[in-house]
Amino acid sequence: MISNLAAITGIGSVSPYGPLAGLIPPCLLEPESLTAWTTAGPRRAFLVKPFRPASVVPGLKTRRLDRLSAWALVASSLAIQDAGIDLSQLDRSRVAVVFGTGYGCAELTEAFFQSAAANGWRGTDPSPFPEGLANAPASHVALWHSLRGPNITVGSTGFAGETALIQAASLLRHRQADLAIVLAGDTLTRTVYEWYEAAGRLSPACYNSEPLPEGGGFVPSEGVAALVLEPAGRREARAYAQFSSVRWAAGGGVAGGCAADAIRQMLDGSVPSLTICAGNGAPCAPSSVTALAREVGGPSTAIVPAQAVAAGLIDAGGLLHLILALSSRPRKGPALLLGTSGDGGFAAVLLELP
Amino acid sequence: MNDPRKTIVVTGVGVVSPYGIGLDCLQAGVLSGNCCLAPTKDVYPGFQGTTAQVCGLPHPANGASSRYSRSDRLAMVAARDAVANRDCESVAIRESAGVFMASTVAGLSEIDPGIAEDPAAWYRNDGLARAATYPPAHVADAVGEHLGVHGPRCAVSAACASSAMAIALAANMLLDGAAPMMLAGGSDALCPFTLSGFSSLQALDPDPCRPFDQNRKGLNLGEGAAVLVLETLAGAAERHAEVLAVLRGWAMTNDAFHTTAPQQQGNGLADCMRLAMEMAQVSGDEIGYVNAHGTGTPLNDIAETSAYETAFRGRSRPVPVSSTKSYFGHCLGAAGALEAAITITAIRCGALLPTLRLIDPIESSGVDWLRGEVRRSSLPLAMSVSAGFGGSNTVLIFGNRNNRS
Numbered sequence: 001m002i003s004n005l006a007a008i009t010g011i012g013s014v015s016p017y018g019p020l021a022g023l024i025p026p027c028l029l030e031p032e033s034l035t036a037w038t039t040a041g042p043r044r045a046f047l048v049k050p051f052r053p054a055s056v057v058p059g060l061k062t063r064r065l066d067r068l069s070a071w072a073l074v075a076s077s078l079a080i081q082d083a084g085i086d087l088s089q090l091d092r093s094r095v096a097v098v099f100g101t102g103y104g105c106a107e108l109t110e111a112f113f114q115s116a117a118a119n120g121w122r123g124t125d126p127s128p129f130p131e132g133l134a135n136a137p138a139s140h141v142a143l144w145h146s147l148r149g150p151n152i153t154v155g156s157t158g159f160a161g162e163t164a165l166i167q168a169a170s171l172l173r174h175r176q177a178d179l180a181i182v183l184a185g186d187t188l189t190r191t192v193y194e195w196y197e198a199a200g201r202l203s204p205a206c207y208n209s210e211p212l213p214e215g216g217g218f219v220p221s222e223g224v225a226a227l228v229l230e231p232a233g234r235r236e237a238r239a240y241a242q243f244s245s246v247r248w249a250a251g252g253g254v255a256g257g258c259a260a261d262a263i264r265q266m267l268d269g270s271v272p273s274l275t276i277c278a279g280n281g282a283p284c285a286p287s288s289v290t291a292l293a294r295e296v297g298g299p300s301t302a303i304v305p306a307q308a309v310a311a312g313l314i315d316a317g318g319l320l321h322l323i324l325a326l327s328s329r330p331r332k333g334p335a336l337l338l339g340t341s342g343d344g345g346f347a348a349v350l351l352e353l354p
Numbered sequence: 355m356n357d358p359r360k361t362i363v364v365t366g367v368g369v370v371s372p373y374g375i376g377l378d379c380l381q382a383g384v385l386s387g388n389c390c391l392a393p394t395k396d397v398y399p400g401f402q403g404t405t406a407q408v409c410g411l412p413h414p415a416n417g418a419s420s421r422y423s424r425s426d427r428l429a430m431v432a433a434r435d436a437v438a439n440r441d442c443e444s445v446a447i448r449e450s451a452g453v454f455m456a457s458t459v460a461g462l463s464e465i466d467p468g469i470a471e472d473p474a475a476w477y478r479n480d481g482l483a484r485a486a487t488y489p490p491a492h493v494a495d496a497v498g499e500h501l502g503v504h505g506p507r508c509a510v511s512a513a514c515a516s517s518a519m520a521i522a523l524a525a526n527m528l529l530d531g532a533a534p535m536m537l538a539g540g541s542d543a544l545c546p547f548t549l550s551g552f553s554s555l556q557a558l559d560p561d562p563c564r565p566f567d568q569n570r571k572g573l574n575l576g577e578g579a580a581v582l583v584l585e586t587l588a589g590a591a592e593r594h595a596e597v598l599a600v601l602r603g604w605a606m607t608n609d610a611f612h613t614t615a616p617q618q619q620g621n622g623l624a625d626c627m628r629l630a631m632e633m634a635q636v637s638g639d640e641i642g643y644v645n646a647h648g649t650g651t652p653l654n655d656i657a658e659t660s661a662y663e664t665a666f667r668g669r670s671r672p673v674p675v676s677s678t679k680s681y682f683g684h685c686l687g688a689a690g691a692l693e694a695a696i697t698i699t700a701i702r703c704g705a706l707l708p709t710l711r712l713i714d715p716i717e718s719s720g721v722d723w724l725r726g727e728v729r730r731s732s733l734p735l736a737m738s739v740s741a742g743f744g745g746s747n748t749v750l751i752f753g754n755r756n757n758r759s
Binding site for chain 1: 398399400401458462465466467468469470471473474477478482485486488489490491492494495504507508509510511512513519523526527529530532546547549550551552553554555605606607608609610611612613614622625742743744745746
């Protein structure tokens, strides 16, 4: 268990809400029609509208990058700006980058397969190959900001974003870094969308413009969320939240299969003022993560249900869930960020809201 | 620092390599200088090159082969091997042990170019389950499900430094108290995607590779998996587990220089070695052997040599270095864990392994290039070095079981 060690001092995101520094103003989004590829009928998703990265972060060069790497650069820059950090004043060999993702650079993987389909394996285009590695976005963040600390890309079924946050906090705790840029995100591509569809995981709202239903699938989404994580009290900076402690398990959950007991044990008597549910493709009230939150906190606990836009990010939605919850001006006190893997696994991060 | 709760030890090593299944196979193979690299023609039409493949990989006992990629299966076999006969299968451990696996290929080996032409049709034609193995996290899930362990589970993908990084991060998690035991390592299968990719980058040597040789021409790809059982010394003592090695230090850095090329002076890698030695509280003089990253590519080997000269500057004698990629190629995301297993073997056997085919080494006054015969020497401490695309570096320092700071 990691405890009392870090504060979230900066937020940045590139999401269907747009590229933003800090909290995300309340705004109801509707899924948009897919136009990037031909579909068998109307298909909808939460999409990041095209924008010019250099217009958001002056000087940023992203012409040769895929969208995931470009968004990671924009989101990290916005989070650093929001934290009020001047990187030139820091020892950049002590700044870590931790990125959580489900599919990595799926666009470039698709492009490489397309070149193999067109030219055979002997005639593939070399350019998407190294850039398509899952760690390319994190390495671009390091390269752009000259960050020479640990550079880690993690995946975890159901909660890659929470895992990135936990690993970043662990690096700070062990003094393997003095500051961490934590990111999580994915891009929506044709092969990913059609996999969801073939697997029967899409919400009816993907096919028509009806309101989001109370269950039965999700609306795919895309984007990258970024946080700046610093040791608590290191400098006089506004903290969105203090990182308090962590408990996590996966695949069948903890001993005896009782995740709620394990999380209550972690809470050690403290009662979260709210629980932020990070759904893994289950955005609505009856989801397994909401049920677990009720079991942990009892019937009176305040629950921020999984938000559809973030839930559509599946594994990588945790950080966007957290940002959206913080943006809703929650009450002070302990708050639980709770992600589940859908098969009994969970990641529970206890935060203190100032 | 001698706190058994803060000392990380290795109590199991599981391996699937081109030598076969088990650490004993690997040990016998490398000590005898047996090279597994062989001409390969049939990985995809028109491919001719040199690779090292794992033969006779067993299928999962439950018969659900389509649910698992070849990388999954390599990892599952290695993990089973790691816990076999080590009393790691007690109910208490199964319920709480964590899994931290690395992969760069993961389920790419199960996907073919047809997916790009018509994904929906490809999924209908038996592709749905195969595509589900695509995320690296699937490898960790496969290991967790296979062993029935329920602790924290995640995956890391940091190119060729991945599995060394998985071991380092798993060690952090043990110190955090996130789990009493971690199964950490990496797995990657040989597949057309990576062979074609490295070929398109002109990074492959068509013949068996020659790391650190002036006439090196590139790398060969291999495949395999390795999983270490990590726990605190206190935990190991409590269950009377045999300690195979002590993980004395670890560090991770990034070059922040280029997405594919290493920084030519090797500064990021040298920093990584220095930080790992600081953590282990040892000087450069105490490192008896370095198992290098040593891919055999022109750029990597020069940068790495510079890094050794910087990190071990002031050492009384040149540092002994070899690349065991000359035995069975570069296993990508599994390389760091396989080389950690070899480093542990070197310590346990007191054997400094040579680089095969190293005839005309890169000139360096700071490096003692190991070549020719296995050099026998007591080896209290050894270092395993990994680096990868994206500038990631990871260094692990292992000591023999009596070697604690």
